Each structure stands twice: as structure tokens, then as C-alpha cells.
Amino acid sequence: MRLLARISVTILAVVGLGALVAGAIFIAGGISARSQPGRMETFAARRLRSFGIPRAANQRKNPTAPTPANLQEGMAHFADHCAVCHGNDGSGDTDMGRGLYPRPPDLRKEATRTLSDGALLFIIENGVRLTGMPGLGSGTRESEVASWHLVQFIRHLPSITDQELEEMQRMNPKSPDEWRQEEEERRFLSGENETTTPPGKARGGHR
DSSP, X not given: OHHHHHHHHXXXXXXXXXXXXXXXXXXXXXTOSSSOOOHHHHHHHHHHHHHTSOHHHHXXXXXXXXXXXXXXXXXXXXXXXXXXXXXXXXXXXXXXXXXXXSOOOOTTSHHHHTSOHHHHHHHXXXXXXXXXXXXXXXXXXXXXXXXXXXXXXXXXXXXXXXXXXXXXXXXXXXXXXXXXXXXXXXXXXXXXXXXXXXXXXXXXXXX
């Protein structure tokens, strides 16, 4: 009983110390999302994330075949849903990504490559609390298959080609202004515009 009490006290002390450290970090950094976690906070967050993934989920293997068609599906899904934060190349170096706390991880690096297929699927489907990572799963079979294709594509990111990156740029969601600009360019090149004003030029602009 004494040993159990000592263990309990030790655990409570460690948890209390961790809470004090976290509080001190928060007070020092304030609520700004522009600062980034230090090494200790990053290490602790990754450990907590690993503990938060159920063992059964972590041990799952990707059941979808690594075919070019499935990789293409994963690439299209990534370009449409993930690239706004992670970038087409998985670096996380985007306007949105740089404004998040913590910043999206570089998916090409070891910290992601060493995660199991099941761990990647769990993160994609369920998201990660206190980060900008949303849960993309809907609980359907179709959603899970799409997430498995994403796992395949994430594995492919370290060897992605320039041609694939160009293809992904065409798949990325566009703002209304980008759609308008693209349509103007299409009409100008096809000769549909009555005016010869090049696309993107302001009509009746500043004097």
C-alpha cells in the first residue's frame, strides 16, 4: 500500500509540475499564435498525441492497394482539403499554416514518416485537439477509403515531382477573384472578349 501511495504521489507531482510549466509557458508567450512551441513542448505534445491514439487504431495497416489510381485520388483529396495549411508539397509553409499554433508539421520529415499507417488514418479521420487539424472523417466507408488514399499520398510526399506539384496547383480551391481572373484569361485567349484589354488589367483604373 505504501508503494502504491508513493507511486500515486509521484504521478501527481509530475502532473502538477507539468501543469506549472505549461502555465508558465502560456503566461510568457501570451495568447499569440505567432510564437512557436519550444523543443520541450513539441516533445510533450507528440508524446501525448501518441498516447491518445488507441493501440488497435495504431496497428491498422493500409488495406488499399498502392496503385497509381489510388495515389491520384489521394493527391486530389490532399490538394483540395489539406494543401491550404500543409502546402502541396507537405512542407506546411503556407499563409494559413504560418498563422497556426502550432504550425502544421512538415509531412516529409521523420516525425511523420515514422507514424504507422493506422496512426496517420486516425489523425486524418479524427483531427488533433488544440491544433488547427480538423477531423475529416464522416464515419462512412467512403470517407475511410478516401483517408487511406491520403495516407498513401502522404507517404509519397518526400518524392513528389514538379509535374505533380503543377497538377495539384490546378486542383487547389480558388477564391472568387482567382476564378474571375482565370475566366478572363480563358475568354481573352479564345477571343471572346470584345475588348483587347489584357486580363487582370484594371479597366478605368487610377489616374
